[in-house]
Amino acid sequence: NAGVTQTPKFRILKIGQSMTLQCTQDMNHNYMYWYRQDPGMGLKLIYYSVGAGITDKGEVPNGYNVSRSTTEDFPLRLELAAPSQTSVYFCASSYSSRGDGYTFGSGTRLTVV
């Protein structure tokens, strides 16, 4: 049982480039989330999804896009990367919307130069 799998683990982007962060879960969770974590800080919600085909903005959605075509996959798209997007990105899933029992992926460390 893999849980939540994120790829890649590390990536360096040049300013203006685009990329997709992949996230897959095998727990049949309806709820999925993307967070970013800046050094020494907490987690900021970028986007979330309550099921296939349904997504919504979180606290810091600007510069990002998501899609949810299947229950398992929730990719995060960065368009026109900027240095402010340098961060660690975590994908998570949960069986409920109450906030408990989130399972996080191992993270993607992104640097924009």
Place this chain on the structure above:
Amino acid sequence: GQSLEQPSEVTAVEGAIVQINCTYQTSGFYGLSWYQQHDGGAPTFLSYNALDGLEETGRFSSFLSRSDSYGYLLLQELQMKDSASYFCAVSLATGGFKTIFGAGTRLFVKA
């Protein structure tokens, strides 16, 4: 808006008990959660309080008082491996299914 306040750092001795506080300002939420994160790792779920009172899970306990807008995580019999960051989080009852995290408390356990 919503906000959560936690101390930035706490230091304790191995074998001791430590309490990490979390105060929050939010119009409504389902519950208060606690997560642990070791350096370079992913957050892992520790505890959840939907109702006022104490929830115990092994060496960890968590408390919530909605009337005081306050909660805490209690760690007993501290071990060196408990050195990590601890985050409180609230799941908002309005504006969609959003869970907001505090900035985290870094716990240092000394021998």
